[in-house]
Amino acid sequence: MNNYWLESNNNIAIPLKDSMKLINGLKPVKPFRGQLQYNNLSYEIASHVIKELSGQTWSEMLQSRLFDPLEMKRTGTHENFAGPDKEYVGVYLNHVGTVHIDVSLTDGQLNIIFQGLPDEVWPLHHWEHDIFTWLPESRDAVASRGRFTFQSPDYYKIKFGISDDGQVESLTWIHEGWNVPEGEDFFKVGTQKATQKEFGQQEPLQGPKLS
Known part of the structure; x- marks a missing residue:
């Protein structure tokens, strides 16, 4: 599944609204809790949890609770780090x-x-x-x-x-x-x-x- 992202040149291959549908449709490859398996899709699940509990997107939460309090004015989650x-x-x-x-x-x-x-x-x-x-x-x-x-x-x-x-x-x-x-x-x-x-x-x- 990671190849969906790795082979897309960092483009968004699956939109946010379809990500949970994709995750829920995955077939298990190992028994549940039977072996450590790593996948970047865990971050996608975390973003949905953050949105559900806080009402903020992942990037908005990072900005408001981490970057702004630390006065990290040139740091963000967007692709263009140039200023306005x-x-x-x-x-x-x-x-x-x-x-x-x-x-x-x-x-x-x-x-x-x-x-x-x-x-x-x-x-x-x-x-x-x-x-x-x-x-x-x-x-x-x-x-x-x-x-x-x-x-x-x-x-x-x-x-x-x-x-x-x-x-x-x-x-x-x-x-x-x-x-x-x-x-x-x-x-x-x-x-x-x-x-x-x-x-x-x-x-x-x-x-x-x-x-």
Whole structure:
């Protein structure tokens, strides 16, 4: 029975509403309590028990009784561990405040904008965790904007930095991978990162406003 799940690439092969029907229809392969048998379907039964006794789903109970009390803001049972799109929106400055990368949200689409230039707007697509990619569908799109087409895959990745309290406070872009493989950090305007420590200013830097 485990192969229903193992061979489905972690897709939900049997919906929740049909799971108990499936379990009740299984044929015993060993005498009851006669030998230890392991099967992941036990977790499915547990989820039904939790729902019946608490009125919450398994994921809701974990969130409300474990993750929230422990302030585990970046932990959950969902497949996408990135934060809500709006949390990434802002202006990000390099350590001397001369180069800025803007992140905007338009009609549900995150976009990255280099130096605020209209012809340097690229859609961001979630990759994993807090990493996004702005790689176009084809190299032709890159060439049509006068960019080189031989950049490494890391060039098209944007990794957002998250503070201890779960706030997006920076991004890292590996734009010179052959010289600076760790990439360059850009700090989000208005966060603790954009303060005196990084820029020698008493107040957080004020970047250009997003239109």
